[in-house]
Amino acid sequence: MEFSEHIKTANVEDVVLQQPLHPPSRGTLCVTGHHLLFSDRKEDSPRQLLVLLRNIDAIEKSVENLLSYYGLFSNTGRSERVSGSSGTIVIKCKDLCVLQFDIPGMEQCLNIAQSIETLSCLDCVVEMYPFFYRPSNAIPWDQWGLSNPEKHYTETKELHERWRLSTVNQDYSVCPSYPPAVIVPTAISDDALKKVAKFRQGGRFPVLCYYHRKNGMVILRSGQPLVGANRKRCKEDELLLRCVIEGSDKGYIIDTRSPQKAQQARMMGGGFESKSCYSNWKRLHRQMERGKTLQESLIKLVEACADKSHNMDRWLSKLENSKWLSHVQTALSTAGLLAECVERDGHSVLVHGSDGIDCTLLISTLAQIIMDPSCRTLDGFLGLLEREFVQAGHPFQQRCAHSAFSHARLQQESPIFLLLLDCVWQLWRQFPLALGFSEALLLRLATEAYASNYGTFLCNSDMERCALEVKKKTHCLFRALLKPKEREQYTNPLYEHTKLAIWPSIHPQSLQLWRGFFLRWTQQTRHLEEVQEEIRNMVNEWGKMPLS
Amino acid sequence: MEHIRTPKVENVHLLDRSMGQRKASIGTLYLSATHTMFMEKHPETCKEIWILHSMVSSVERLPTTPAGSHLILHCKDFRIFQLLIPQEKDCFDIHTSLLRLSRPEKYSELYCLSFNPNVNKEEREESWNFIDLMADYKRMGVPNNLWVATAANREYRICETYPSELFVPKSATPAVIVGSSRFRSRGRFPALTYFHQDTLAAVCRCSQPLSGFSGRCQEDEMMLQAVMKSNPGCDYIYVVDTRPKINAMANRAAGKGYENEDHYTNIKLHFIGIENIHVMRNSQQKIIDVTEKRSPSMTDFLWGLENSGWLKHIKAVLDAGVFIARAVADEGVSVLVHCSDGWDRTAQACSVASLLLDPFYRTIKGLMVLIERDWISFGHKFSHRYAHLDGDPKEVSPVIDQFLECVWQLSEQFPCAFEFNECFLIAVHTHVYSCQYGTFLGNCQKERKDMRLEERSHCVWPQLWKDRANFMNPLYKADLSQCQGVLRPNTTPYCFKMWKGLYNHVERSTSPRQSPADFLTAVRAESQQLEEELTNHQERIAALTGKPIMWVKTEVKRRILPVQQRDCGPDPPPAYKVPVPTPAQDHGTLEAVSGKTKKKYPTLPLGQPLSGDDLSHWSDTESGVADLSSSGDAGDECQETQVDFTATGINLFKHLHQRSL
Secondary structure: OOHHHHOOOOEEEEEEEEOOOOOOEEEEEEEOOOEEEEEOOOOOOOOEEEEEHHHEEEEEEEEEOOHHHHHHHOOOOHHHHHHOOEEEEEEEEOOOOEEEEEEEOHHHHHHHHHHHHHHHOOOOHHHOHHHOOOOOOOOOOOOOOOOOHHHHHHHOHHHOOOEEEEOOOOOOOOOOOOOOOEEEEOOOOHHHHHHHHHHEHHHOOOEEEEEEOOOOEEEEEOOOEOOOOOOOOOHHHHHHHHHHOOOOOOEEEEEOOOHHHHHHHHHOOOOOOOOOOOOOEEEEEOOOOOHHHHHHHHHHHHHHHHOOOOOHHHHHHHHHHHOHHHHHHHHHHHHHHHHHHHHHOOOEEEEEOOOOOOHHHHHHHHHHHHHOHHHOOHHHHHHHHHHHHHHOOOOHHHHOOOOOOOOOOOOOOOOHHHHHHHHHHHHHHHOOOOOOEOHHHHHHHHHHHHOOOOOOOOOOOHHHHHHOOHHHHOOOHHHHHOOHHHHHHHEOOOOOOOOOOOOOOOOHHHOOOOHHHHOOOOHHHHHHHHHHHHHHHHHHHHHHOOOO | OOOOOOOEEEEEEEEEHHHOOOOOEEEEEEEOOOEEEEEEOOOOOOOEEEEEHHHEEEEEEOOOEOOEEEEEEEEOOOOEEEEEEOOHHHHHHHHHHHHHHOOOOOHHHOHHHOOOOOOOHHHHHHHOOOOOHHHHHHHOOOOOOOEEEEOOOHHHOOOOOOOOOEEEEOOOOHHHHHHHHHOEHHHOOOEEEEEEOOOOEEEEEOOOEOOOOOOOOHHHHHHHHHHHHOOOOOOOEEEEEOOOHHHHHHHHOOOOOOOOOOOOOOEEEEEOOOOOHHHHHHHHHHHHHHHHOOOOOHHHHHHHHHHHOHHHHHHHHHHHHHHHHHHHHHHOOOEEEEOOOOOOHHHHHHHHHHHHHOHHHHOHHHHHHHHHHHHHHOOOOHHHHOOOOOOOHHHOOOHHHHHHHHHHHHHHHOOOOOOEOHHHHHHHHHHHHHOOOOOOOOOOHHHHHHOOHHHHOOOHHHHHHHOHHHHEOOOOOOOOHHHOOOOOOOOOHHHOOOOHHHHOHHHHHHHHHHOHHHHHHHHHHHHHHHHHHHHHHHHHHHHHHOOOOOOOOOOOOOOOOOOHHHOOOOOOOOOOOOOOOOHHHHOOOHHHHOHHHHOOOOOOOOOOOOOOOOHHHOOOOOOOOOOOOOOOOHHHHHHHHHOOOOOOHHHHOHHHHHHHO
16 A cells, blocks of 8 residues: 555645644644654754654644635635635644644645544554664664563573473464463473363463462463353363462462452353362452453543643542542552462462453563562563563554544553553552662653554564564564663663562552653653653762762 | 559550551550650560650540450541550540640640750750841841831730731831731731842732721721832732632621722732631541541542542642742732731741742741741741640641641652752641640740740750751752742642641651662762762872862762661561461451451451452552561660659650650
């Protein structure tokens, strides 16, 4: 497909841009296949704005046609009449930035709006910008990603006795959303795994995702068992779980649904592990919201933040009504529960909800940050995201198709990843010295997940990425974030290694609105950014001082 | 002493509820004339808790249980202690004593008159001169050809609640001042509080006029005219009535009210809408209730916060300050501020405005000066508002709490703009209530003079100044653009947060191990020290070689900072664990014996699927950080507990005063 056929007007002069935190400026607006470019072409202090079209969530246009007035008073040519009309485009980005362009000429305005509307929601992955992005100081192609399951397994030597690396999913036939290699109990054969996969939603049989070095306990995750109304059993599944807790008296299953929801799931062919079949496993249910509910919560919150009225009651009630902070609280408390089972109680845990690709990944990731110091460094955190979200099959493309402004009908959108980042921010705020990365990293990730130059968050699974050769044809975000200059920007200057678990407080007073993200484009947040900069300078200055 | 029936009770269980403590400490409770003390028996921790009687706001006795009797102490600094006393009689005695001791009837019973921080007479007298208001007026350029000192209120002749030294417009004659004062509630005539040198505009304050529906007073009109004339560049002034307009109108029926714009030429009247002390008192009670809930859901919390209206009131106070500061700095217009009597809302609005206008008031010394001027000298009724003596509960209201909270909200918005940190604000808050020093005693300057407080008590400011190392904000950077000149805060509702540090001690207790402030303070201190050493070396080398040396900084790898408290201790204590029962340990706890609280912590929730909304298990505990309430200073204090406290209480506590708060 040629992008140019969607671009009727590529350039408009004399456009006025209104952008938060900046005075309005006048310049040229330009639409390309993937970008919106604005430049005021001033020589001394040029201002340029480059917006990825993919970053645009919603566009509102209004045109004012002054043609009739002019028609009454003059008989001049068409071109002059058109100049009497004008239009305004308001662009609402997925990173919550709102831009306004005042465009002279109704036709040009409509043309630009139409191009943006079409080009910002192209469905075809290979036509997206990451496939065209060629950074000047690119990292060699062979270095895609930070790690892979094989390497992860080899590095975790403690695992080798009882756990093996299975390549049963090599061709993605057993579980389309899993990576080709997964870690499973040694005692379970690949044939058994295939049977277990048939018994679990989406073929997501239980796999190991975390090994707690302190006590040898593990976290596994899976899809829900397909028990169904007639209480189907799968002896391989039962055996697999029995192997996991061999030598221990019990294990926990954390189900991210309420008991009622889990019951209802049985009517639809899903279900939960019954006590009689899984005798040594104790189920704990925690209702976590997902899907549409979560997306609507985000929309309401962003709406509340945009309310400029000075009514305190209204703000607090809108904040409450959005329920976003309640979701943060639930996510952190469920992750805390998971970590508590492993770290304090010393038992292994299996986590699942229904599909095992949303809340399951959310809480297993958070629990690892709580317990494992190696996940709290910049490298460790990115590695964790790669392992637990990208490779583990969180469907980024579906979940992050739209953000809070879109008027499109909701489909598979859900801000699970954003919720994760928010929860990590809460941890970062409660333990300012324990995490090795900065708030800027979380903000960058929140932006990149929705629109990116890099291929990391493309597609919904490893299988899709493999089919489209994402690793060969795009660049890797995680790698780029670890380059020296970026590393400097994204490390936490206050970081000090602690081997202790960081147990978050989930008291409502201890949880705050993530201003850095939700109020990112306000002056107040700028002040706080300046403060972070100040802290970095202070620590750097101190670090550079020679010892006397 | 006569109020103490039982000075010592053994085997008392104490639970610091505000710290989120779950397991009670067991120890001995002592009662002295000034403090309630609790000494933990545990051989390793030896925790001590000192509660000043004047900090106790209420004592509640719960019905007796088989295990003993419960007392709940609510403190004015929002701490809550739950005591379990084995014998009902002891509990009754303690309760009765505390009820009496926490509500002194005469000033002579107050702690500050017996408290002696080990300084001699000269030092004490000197302490009262630590803050010099005249020097501050001089700093802002007063007196000058626009504003002059007036002798009108010498000996408090025309206004009992005003200070004796005041500044008024140069053109205001004594007759005008006296006439104006007769037309103002309680004689509080317009007087200068802040003069802005950049624009020559001023902030003045007074009380409401006694105008009723039609009354007028020529002198008062001349007085306002004089205020206007003292700002050469401007032909009108703002009169800011900080009350809601409806309240101001209601006052007219009582012969009071607000300025009639038909009578006063060249004024612009502006209402702000800060509610009265009764509304504020109820609002604060509601927010305290919210924070005291043990495991509220997010919805409960946000509803409670909204329902309390507290943040709305804080916003109103800040909005008042912002309006005044804008008028003075941006428009160059002088402002006259009043409410009803001009000692509560007026004090709030004027002091917030000064803080926004002048960077000096954002320093430690500056805030002291500001409080001394706008609150203490201008007759804010400390003893009534903060219940220093047993009196009319309707007079009590958290007026200065709101000012301090405004400062805190601003410091959250401009983290580099304030020299002091949250602890300083909390320390001031504590001393306002504690009556340990004479500074905040009484209701006006005259009352303090009559009580001869300067001879009989100590001033708190030098003490806080001495401890200023604890109150420094390491991020303070006066040269950062956001901190210079006038602060222009955003007052959109989302900029306001609940002040956890004040209301919720749980949050405060987390800081030592994960506090960027401590880290940065240490960084800053070390950097300074190294810089100094560097300079010393340079000087010495220069002296030796006879020529100055250019020093080139070398890149050195970051070092590990030797900050003691940042060392990680053992694993965090069991905190918000849901599943695991720890049978043996739990028996000593207060929860275990009290049937009332037991329900909240099911010992074995595992096994049965818990209902989805059962978030109550995830309660308020702060974890990841050990219970630090007792760490650090425990060692040297253990000795002190050997002393027999049943003797004369007072002298023993002299040198321990700091810990008691």
